[in-house]
Amino acid sequence: MPDTFVYDGDCAFCTTCARFLERWIPNSAEVIPWQFADLAALGxxxxxxxxxxxxxxxxGGPTAAGPEAIARLLRTSNPFWRLAGRILDLRPVTALAWPAYRWVARNRHRLPGGTAACAIPADRRPTT
Known part of the structure; x- marks a missing residue:
């Protein structure tokens, strides 16, 4: 199984970001919405x-979430993105990135590419 980056496929903003990752940040990871992933197999x-x-x-190493997951993905890419991933993975940067990540998550329906469906909490969306 390759490295795997899992995102919310029901959110247009998240999907737009995932497509950006796939197009502009070369890596060998599988970028997949959690709604279509075998979560049990991924742990x-x-x-x-x-x-x-x-x-x-x-x-099989430890999983990561939020900005730490983004940093790990970046670190699998070319030298420019690896450097960005190393910087994001620095403890003080990650500590600052978490509040920014949470703000984006709460407001993703207002951001470019976001839709009203992005505002519906994922735990209240119908299961697919």
Missing amino acids: LTRAQCIEAVQWVPAD
Whole structure:
């Protein structure tokens, strides 16, 4: 199984961000919505995926969530993005990134690419 980056496929903003990752940040990770992922095989729960994006490394190492997951994905790319991932993975940067990540998550329906469906909490959406 390759490295896997899991996001909310029911959110247009999240999907737009995932498409950006796939197009502009070259890496070998599988970028997949949690709604279509085998969460049990990945060792994830629905609650974890509702809370934040998730990173599951192929080598069985520890998973990461939110900005830490984004940093891990960046670190699998070319030198420019690896550097960005290393910076984001620094403890003080990550500590600042979490509040920003949570703000974006709460307001994603207002951001470019977002829709009204993004405002519906994922744990209240119909299951697919």
